[in-house]
Amino acid sequence: MPRFDITIAGELNLDLILYGLPQELPPERESLAERMMLTLGSSSAIVAHNLAALGTRVGFISRIGDDLLGQMAVERIEDAQVDVSKLHRSAGAATGLTVILQKESGRQIITYLGTIAELIFDDLDLEYLVDARHFHFSSYYLQRGLRPRVADLFRELKHAGLTISLDTNDDPDDSWDGSLEQVLPYVDVFLPNAREARKIARVDDLEAAVRHLSKSVPVLVVKLGAKGALAQRGNERLTSPPVAVHAIDPVGAGDSFNAGFLAQYVRGADLGTCLVSGNYAGAFSTTRAGGTEAFRDREYVTKFFPSTLTAPAWK
Template sequence: MKAIDVIVVGELNVDLILNQIGTFPEVGKEILAQQMTLTLGSSSAIFASNLSSLGAKVAFIGKIGQDPFGEVVLQSLQAKGVDTSLIIQSADLHTGATVVLNFDEDRAMVTHPGAMNALCLADISPEHLSRAKHLHFSSYFLQPGLQKEITDLFRLAKALGLTTSFDTQWDPQEKWDLDLAQILPYVDVFLPNEKELFKLTRTNSLTEAIAVLPENTRTVLVKMGNKGSVSWCDGKLLPMEPFLNEDVVDAIGAGDSFNAGFIYKYIQGASVEECQRFGNLTGAVSTTAAGGTTAFTDYNKVKKIAQEKFGYAL
């Protein structure tokens, strides 16, 4: 028996979220936000927090500074039951932060990477990985310390008997310099959104993108926001309708919440279709509250939101 269901390797930061703004700002001008929230940010941390809230045993490997934002990160993860004993704190580093401006269902973000630049493969012990059933890695383009070693990380995880998942997230430099042919043979579940997949594959349609992925790619889940999702597995494409929220608070962390729902079912051995449907649901649940983690207290709360908001019984 493994002590940990999922070990997450990734970036850690806080989000300063500005809601209820009339429009995006212009250079030299000031606008007002009627609501502000300081909360746990970063794709990896939102995924870990929500997966733990669903009931999985989750541990995290990452780096933060010894500063107030770092304490917010630790306390937020611990409050959701995430094992933070493998997170490295350094007085020489500053915890990263993202300022998020929400406007309708779109957003603009500015990120200070801070300590997330410093995480490298030497910080990840094979002994620690071997305690888990599954490895999840996210935000490749925000972690330069791991970019040259990412294939080694996935190869090590597979050698230790773990299943794996990978969500590249957006490339702020928009270079999209990532060798999928090298990495995906060691990835069991690849979790891009539609725009990211097109950028990574230099294509303009889903069929074209799937066609240029390596032949030994296992399972691909393409997140499509309010259009739902599409999975590709064993040569079959499966589009799935979304759970639509007509009163979106914000879409922060919706994709990470999809990932959490999918992997929660995946580590239980559920079918890709069942995993995908639950991912669609948890992605939608995320949009019912501010920030990426607020809607996820525990499984019972998710179950209640699913029934009351979306008419879906778990």
């Protein structure tokens, strides 16, 4: 049996989330936020954290700076029992940081890349990464150091027999460059949200985007926010309704969905069960601040999730 269920190589940083902001933020004025939360951020780390919280064995390679923000991020992910024995620390460098302004008109998200862009292919211990059933990759457009070699990495992992999932997340350049075409042939599960699916397929219509993208991957999963999610596997379409919750914070819902979906996928569950599990995890995340706060509360996890979705079959 491999050491891990899932390995991940990616970003590890905090989110600073400010809530209750005035609609306008005039320059040179002091504006006030009603609440704030400094919590684990970054898609890769949120997926890793929440997978582990759901009982999945996770190995995580990342690069941080030698600062307090990086240290806090590591502690959070270690608390969840994610293995970080292959973590790199850059002396004198700053760990990345995302600042999220939660406004009624929508979120504004600003990321300082810092060490996010510094993780490179040569940092990756391939022997460690292949000691798993599955590999997940997030934040394709932020991981600028790794991006040129993602196809090489995926090729090696596939060769070693792992299945692979990808969530690009947003592209800050909004260019959605074509290099993804070299990467998708290695991907078993592609996990964009609806907006990203349309951007990557370069069409406005979601159905057209699904048709287009599902030709490149065995399983396409599209996250639909408060509407749940859909999956396209060849000609087969599955839809899964959202789990009804009182949502207070959408930050990290998509990453939590990935964790819920993949926790079942690596257990060999059918696609419908993977979607239900993804919807549970996405909805669960929205009930507390940030992407991992709900998942840190073990009792709350046990109460919210059906026991069939949290108990690993082999435990």
